[in-house]
Amino acid sequence: MTHTATPRRSGGDVRLRGISKTYGSFTAVHPLDLTVPAGSFFALLGASGCGKTTTLRMIAGLEEPTTGSVALDGRDVTALPPYKRPVNTVFQNYALFPHLDIYENVAFGLRRRGIKSVKKQVEEMLDLVQLGPLARRRPQQLSGGQQQRVAVARALINHPQVLLLDEPLGALDLKLRRQMQLELKRIQTEVGITFVHVTHDQEEAMTMADTVAVMNGGRVEQLGAPADLYENPATTFVANFLGSSNLIEAEVVEAGGDEVLVTAGGARLRLPAGRCTAAVRTGGRVLAGVRPEKMALAHADDAGAVAEGHNRVPGTITDAGFIGVSTQYVVRTRGAGSLAVYEQNIARDGRLVPGAEVVVHWSPAHTFGLDASQDIGAGADRDEEAA
Structure with a gap:
């Protein structure tokens, strides 16, 4: 089944061709063709066990596909390890270094690559996520939403072509989650990087994404703009899963x-x-x-x-x-x-x-x-x- 969303701007696109993942007799992701346009905010939406996180991990290189290929910005990266792919991942638990302050957490990726002059880039990233005044605080001194923004800044400073977000707002309370939905959309619009966002929360997907792929049982059930999926569901699953x-x-x-x-x-x-x-x-x-x-x-x-x-x-x-x-x-x-x-x-x-x-x-x-x-x-x- 081939799914293609409408392109919006230049940057790194993601092309999955015949990609699947099986564990023994269990198929987590059935063979799937999916194109994520460069510069778009794309959401993989579904309930537990639907295959959305496995699909994201195959894009990141954290899972090896059983069949098929992954191409990023026109380059086949199926055989490349995660660190050689032009992607960064933001996880639900943020994975910040507790012993480093915010500035050094954001600078980490640049320093690891041997870049000496990091001040300008780090300050720009902290401004982007609106945390400049908190640069010298430790992660534990920040709220959940602020920690989440640090994790995004730390990922973006490496200039990935694709940013992968795995349930990034799952640990936040409802009010903060809604604020962060708008914040993430603002950041994505400003930087123009392709965002691929995994979530089980329909409101989150519909608020932020240009295109949503609704997954069910390891397959994409329907793909389209949020309003179109809501108004014209193709299956009972989509009709019931997106709203009531x-x-x-x-x-x-x-x-x-x-x-x-x-x-x-x-x-x-x-x-x-x-x-x-x-x-x-x-x-x-x-x-x-x-x-x-x-x-x-x-x-x-x-x-x-x-x-x-x-x-x-x-x-x-x-x-x-x-x-x-x-x-x-x-x-x-x-x-x-x-x-x-x-x-x-x-x-x-x-x-x-x-x-x-x-x-x-x-x-x-x-x-x-x-x-x-x-x-x-x-x-x-x-x-x-x-x-």
């Missing part, structure tokens, strides 16, 4: 033209043909998908006010959870199973409480169609551990 999706089991009644008409229980739903996978357009069973935040609720008494042409399914609220920015409802429906609906807390309707009869409705344009032969729950139980 309501997947409604339905039967195709009519396919042809710009719309696909399906039935779920007694409800007739319309789907745009352009958002349906090929299998759906040929008829039979289908999974009609819609994101919870694209849906709205109307109390049964107001059903007549629902916009003309909207898909609509009647049901009963079984659960309502207020989470500040939105209220998350669970609605038991006749024919479409239980649906999650997220409504922004703008004008809250006090009647929308558990037990209330409602109509779930949404624009047909917000519906996508997937092949029903897949596992409907694939990707829903996201593993919070890094692979």
Whole structure:
């Protein structure tokens, strides 16, 4: 399976050709073709054991591929040891030297290569990661986010063509993680180096990356820009792993033209043909998908006010959870199973409480169609551990 992302700027690209990794009878990474454009911020996203870290380690030279080749900036490096590859890796635990101050941690790579005059380069790197005033502190005197930035500076000072980041924000708390997502993106934009970032956190991948490869079971399930993966998932795994999706089991009644008409229980739903996978357009069973935040609720008494042409399914609220920015409802429906609906807390309707009869409705344009032969729950139980 060949995947290519759109190039953005000059620099070191990464080309994996037929690369795979097996350990005895276990296949960690199935044969994979992948091109990471020079100068892009690329994320390998997936749950534990999906093969993303193994793929990163093969790029770094820390794992030897069972088959295939690794090329960096047009040069085959498959047989080269890590230290001869134009890459540097930032790990989750940062691996800073505790006995050296920040300045000397960043200067380490230059000094090891015998470079005597390091002051200008080190100061530039510390400015880039906004740690200049802390140059003489030891790692243990810094916060987790600051240590992480030191690790990035220490890697970048060697001018690698590719920077590999293995779960770099995994040890940080949520607020700091979000700050660092923006920080890393800023640094990548400024230096223009190719970043390949491994994470199990979908928000992290979608916030930072130009292109995301969603991995599952040692294969790339889908590759694309974050918004495209979210809006047009090709499989149930991607639909469930990137955010949440309501997947409604339905039967195709009519396919042809710009719309696909399906039935779920007694409800007739319309789907745009352009958002349906090929299998759906040929008829039979289908999974009609819609994101919870694209849906709205109307109390049964107001059903007549629902916009003309909207898909609509009647049901009963079984659960309502207020989470500040939105209220998350669970609605038991006749024919479409239980649906999650997220409504922004703008004008809250006090009647929308558990037990209330409602109509779930949404624009047909917000519906996508997937092949029903897949596992409907694939990707829903996201593993919070890094692979």
